[in-house]
Amino acid sequence: MAGAWMTFVWAFVVGGIICAIGQVIMDVSKLTPGHVMVILVVAGAILDGLGLYDPLIRFAGAGATVPITSFGNALVHGALAEAERHGLIGIITGIFEVTSAGVSAAIVFAFLASVFARPKG
């Protein structure tokens, strides 16, 4: 039981640190939030390529899967899983395999929002 609660603590700490890194990059380099998100997504892909992102997910749960870095990680995961099954072509066919939930949910819900919501100020 104590282990379950520690997951929440590590989710907070690790998720917070990833966001704090994003904020420091944004403030020090004066890059736009878009640049920072691109940097983090590429960083997530590279970390997974080095085999470092999975241990982070096991350790921090949603603290590692909710920040945008996990999108890069999931892209590499899908590509490699499919490449194991079908060879090199799997990298292309599998790249969106795991990220389908995020991308399709965002498209469908964003579309519905544009149907029902009015622009605010």
Place this chain on the structure above:
Amino acid sequence: MAVQSKGRHVSYQQIVERHTPPRPIVRNTIRAFVVGGGVCVLGQAVQTLFVRFAGFSPQEASNPTVAVMILLSVIATAFGVYDKFAQWAGAGSAVPVTGFANTMASAAIEHRSEGWVPGVGGNMFKLAGPVIVYGVVAAFFVSLVRYAVMHL
């Protein structure tokens, strides 16, 4: 002429820099840490619910969790809450996947007046597009290298 102007000439950029107040980096970073951590704790709670009540394994549960976080973010965006929150929280709201969904929903809502196809369809990925483009390109090359290392 060039030598003369060297001492006195101050570029517009330098003037701007002199008058721009310094960014409160420490305050911003603490805010980003607390808010980003809070968003992830909310995600962890959703994930725990999927594991407890919907029979997902902790690994499988992260995908539906991301979908729920996106739904919550889009609802908050539709009510105009997320953007106010984002102004305060900075990267704490931009870096989690909720920020990604927020850029898509707010672009779709904002450009609705330009029509369904060019407005909503054409602008939805205006801000989120770079993340997908560079994410996929990076993932392609990382996977290629990883595959080569493991199989060749």
